[in-house]
Amino acid sequence: MPASTLRTLFLPLLLALSLAGLRDAPAQDGFQQMVREVEVRHLGPLQAGDDDYVLTRTTARAGRYVSQSDLSRDQRALLDTGLFADVRVLLEPVDDGIRVVYEVRRRPRFQAPAAIQGNQALSTARIRDLLKLAAGDLVDEALLADRGDGIRAAYRERGYPDASVHAELLPLADGLASVTLRIDEGPRRRVEGFVFTGNRAVDTATLRAAVGQPARLNPLGIFYRTWRRRAEDLEAVRDAVRQVYLDRGHLDARVDAEPRQEDDRRLVAVAIDEGPVYRIDAIEIGGVTRFALDDLDQTVAAVLRPGDIAAGNAMRQATRLLRDHYGREGYVDTVVRVQTPVVEAAGPPRVKLRFDIREGVLAHVRSIAIRGNTRTRDKVIRREIGLVPGAVLDEVQAERSRQRLENLGYFERVRFDEIPDRSNPALRDVVYEVAEKNTGQFMIGAGFSSVDKIIGFAEVSQSNFDLFNWPYFHGGGQKLRASMEVGSESRNVEVSLTEPWFLDRRLSLSGEAYRRELSYDQYDVTRLGGGPGLTVPLRYGRVNFRYAIEKVSLDDLQAGDYVYLDDPSRTYRFTDENDDYLNAPFRVTWMYDTRNRAFVPTRGTRGSVFAEINGPLTGGDNELVKVGTDFRHWFPLWAGHVLSLHARAESVEAYGDTETVPIGDRLFLGGGRTVRGFRYRDIGTKVLPAEGTEGRYQPVGGLTMAMASVEYTIPLFKMLRLAAFYDVGGVWSESFDADFDRLASSAGFGIRFDFPGFPIRIDYAVPVAYDDDYTRSERFVLWIGFE
Template sequence: MRRGLARASGVVLATAVFLGIGADEASAQDFEGKRVSSVDFRYEGDRRAVDEARLRNNIQLRAGSDYRTDTIDNDIRSLYESGFVDDVRVLAEPVGADGVRVVYAIVPRSEIVGVGFVGNSVFSDNKLAKASELKAGGALSDQMILDARDNLENYYEDAGYPDVLISHRVQPSPSGNGSELIFVIEEGAKNEIRDIRFEGNSVFDDRTLRRQMSIKEKGLFSFFTNSGRFEVDQLDEDLEAVLDYYRSKGYLRASSPGVRREPVGDGRTDLVIPINEGDKYTVKGVGFGPMTVFNEEELYPALTLQGGDAYNSKKMRADMTTIRSYYGSRGYADATVTPDIRDAGPNQVNVIYRVTEGRRFRVGNVNIEGNTKTQDRVIRREVPLKPGDEFNSVELDTTTSRLNGLQYFNNVSVSSSPSARGGNYRDVDILVSERRTGSISAGIGFSSIDNVVGFVSLEQSNFDITNPWSFTGGGQRFATNLRIGSERTDFSISLTEPWFMGQQLALTGELFYRDSQFFSDFYEQTNAGGAIGIRKPLTERTYISAEYRLENVEIELLNSVAILNAGLPPGTPPSLLTGEGGDYLRSSISANWVYDTRDALIETREGAKVDIGISVAGTFLGGDVDTIGLTMRGQQYWNLRWDTILSVQGELAFVDATSGTVPVFDRLYLGGARTLRGFDFRDVGPRDPVTQEVVGGQSLGFFSVEYTVPVIDQIRVAAFYDMGFVNASAWDPDPSDLYSDLGFGVRLKLPMSPVPLALDYAIPIESPDPVADQGGRFQFSLQYEY
């Protein structure tokens, strides 16, 4: 029989004994292209050390594929790089006329039966073992060991030991079975930062320069913010950030000999950063080297750094990115831009952008790797580039942004590489690392509206209703929520298909039940039903949506209404709530147009949102409520100096009855944590003269301005002013009965929640209704945006 043997260095000739059968010398090329009948592993050592499934995860060769020497070589290399094996041989045996059996003969890395530590005095072995997140038993790959070292270094650095050095060794176990992994630790001295100061700076003060750094002095909230702790690598990055700040303000030659650490005792240290500021430089002119694709007149208008400006390194880098984008949009994927900065007189420079244009490309293949759960089609539909398209490197950034926006992956890498189609093609290579997309949460909360409330939430943002085993990977969004409290009971279940019928059209279905007691002291409201909606993007910033909603609304009047009515003098009109009790079937359709340029949905810093919507409920849709509503909302955000945020928001809304009257649940209200914060929830509006309960109006106007200032990364303080009106008649925007309040608050980012908690105190300034003015009010809620 003919057999071949391959090693990581390439295919070689060999005389082998394969499973006890004699072999003749042969070339592995005799097997090239033959069908692989089976792929097996043979252990030469302890079989328990490495599970076979782990080994198979590191090879590409499979039964049924063709035998390729390139594949064999890659598999050998992959097995070595995995760290699970100390030696690999590959043997092949003919099977029939056209088949080949392949065996990977491996010498597994010895089993790690114990993990120990040497040199540690600050932390016990047990604490370090837990921090390493490493467990003995089985072979450990090099990557697993390196990850454990990283975990230990982070553990020490978080405790204020930035100079810790950790190495490792593997030694035979005293028992004679397996090996021990020993981490050798040089802890270094504890260094908590007491003070950061600068020397030689006259243009910018210490406070301004410290703001450019990620490392902070130890402060009052260090247990919460980790201030006072640092990594040596981060210190180097911070020094470069300080110097780049100088260069962005014109100080081209700013430099520093490095950071000094001056111990002050008790494990504390001062960081001293000498600065050589140099002179301020002005840009005399901006030019380009030779170009063929564009001329200077086409590129000049897009540049932010102009002649006469102070030199600015940030603007220069932004202009380089813009120039590359221009070329990338034309298919020049390899275009590079190099700045040539030349002296042009005293404290003046010329900036010349030299472009290496390269060749123009088309898209070859779109290659996707790393997606173990998410289906290829879910990723491909987010990629604007298709095979055969003109290559556009700008769309690589678009792809990265879209895939990150899905929140399915820990890391997303989108790049290009030469294509097998030929020299004028570039492949789009997408490498992703899956993250957990499902979550189950439960807890107890408290707010100024709900009082005490318990909640359970189950969400899966990468749901697949067609996959009954794992229900993941299809790119759908599933959520179910249950909230039970002293003032409410809510349950909802929803499913969204963002690409309905293969089109960028989101289809959402929802079922819900809501029993709300916090709307009023005189009635309880229950909503139960379902909704189905669609959403279609028009541009990157605008979309339209439409929804059909069918729900049963029950208004249960409490006994207090009847008691008050019974005590009225003869001939006095009863409470306005008297006719509101009962069941209503509300069948409605609505449509919205939305323009949204906000940079984030949570803690927005810049951008705007405009939302205009109309809704119609009527008997012609099968219900018994006939109303029409119009709502116009707007928000605008500005990120100002020192990362302060100025925001304004406003709303104008109307509701009218096309038949009969507008029921209490469709009327408009103000007051509470999200509108007029100086007034109780829904306590601004026309009031029932009998119960003194607000029964809502049919026209609403609201405006708010807020300014927040960062204290530390997790805390911002806010000052705000709110004003608004609610009028009884429809289509009546008269602001004569204007309510307003003034207040301040705190925005807290808590570790257990991605949404900041807003704590506000507001004082009414104007209140046409004296009943609504109850003095200063505390309000608190989660500060999410809609």
């Protein structure tokens, strides 16, 4: 056959095969094709669908070019709507281009209730709760498989490790579907515990804690069931135990876990071959071209040095520090790998620690995008992000910004991603994707304290409030709180609003209004007032300016003539106190806070120093000046033990035409939040009934106060701690004058229930020394609230 004839037949055949290869094939990366047609195909039982809904969420348009990256983003955008169980993008050849076909499989909506078959150990209602489906929810096989895992986990907690769940989704008319769960529970074989063998360097209690089993003496251990579910995952048990050994330098440790039956008890037997403890012979860092090697050596030396134990957690920390060193300077995608070759030498086992670094590219921020915020304003999120377009992409700052967004409490989760530009990988689009959650709270309850006895309280709060977003009033990042508390000795109503970014700067502007009523044995006091405050960040700490104006009213003042205990020549009457006046204090406070967390901290410092003036210049009736300081430091010790030190001092003085400090502004000590072991406000200056009158002593407060406390806490398990403490303090009658020979002190122990939203402190304190012969003790103390 002539060659020309062969060419004539071969070329059309080659073209046909090429087009066939293009059919139903995705576009290739870096290659753009001309779109001639766009089509939407609906697959599955739900054939009817809205094409416009799909097309408005995709980028392919007739007459435009499209790339694989564009189509991948289209596929992700459609899946993110939650309406589709499956999305495929197909390319079909047409004249001079391609047809883009979006094949979508819509998810049906659940028709309640779900049919449950084969269940005995778990009730039908309980299984439906675990299924987490309400009428009208979108549902598909993947969702049912995920919910089935949760139901199996519940069975494992009940001791049914072999339970299986089969879900059937049956399409119905009108886009609905019914769900049937067929359950095979299997025999009950609950794990009762672990048996560890071969462990010499690590005690059994530490290994039990690593796999989540509560201590045997834990009184609430019966309420902890999740460890039984984890015990069924033998691979996870092996990994958890081995990690304990790796973190202690046993790099060759081998762990095996197998189920064991002993009589009627099902156990998990964990056999351990510990191996030797390795130490570091030398540390090398390779692959470095961007920085001075000495700088990276110092970075690693912060956690690891030659001669140290080759601990796995320290190596992970060193790896993170090296990666952060690059990421802080904008070198993204840097990879750090650790190798630990054994050094063949006499003596204790040693390894050479080598960090191999694959340096990334120097990247800059092209743009910052926010996704998923349906209620929170963009600017509320952006102001927490420490990156700006055009700047170097500081990955450490980017992660710190993500953590700040999480700490706002507005979102269930915050995800950070960086997307490289297709033509220039050194340019990155930074994307923060958030999932919003309910930020409003309503709490109501009752409690008990050593002072108020029975307390009832109610609180409404919105941590993502927006005063100017009518009628929804959320999304602006402001904080609104309204509370009411009623006790046998107090009645309080408070409303406060805080704008943490006043004038779009890191200035926190707040305002509050309140009515507070307190009943003492000697008088009742009512304070009605409010005022603004402004907090300004400093390089070290913050400074707060606060102004308040309040009307102070005293009622039911105790009658009678008294003399001072420390100076019987001076007389006193409660009825001589001014019972109706205005206070208008202006206070400046410097605050410092490095605690690792706001509630139940384990390390860091919280402190403040303040000065306050009150008088006609500020709008008040009394001329007073007050200064004070309050500092507390937490020291982490071992196994969660924490030592805390607390010191506080204040003094108040009258000036100008004001001769005496009103009783409402004097200082008192004694009780659960100051010096425990003594009656509330009983430490300090007292008066006695004058000669020839009846009655008992009465505390009248002093003008100078100082106290200190040391407390040691031991965690028993989550939300329960034991405490031992020593308190000391005194109150004196003169301004800026203290007599440290007259101090009251106590020692004792207590228990802390760290329940979220309702923490309880119970203490028993024994007085060690009294400041005078009249101060009375009160050994049991109960308070609701964190320290």
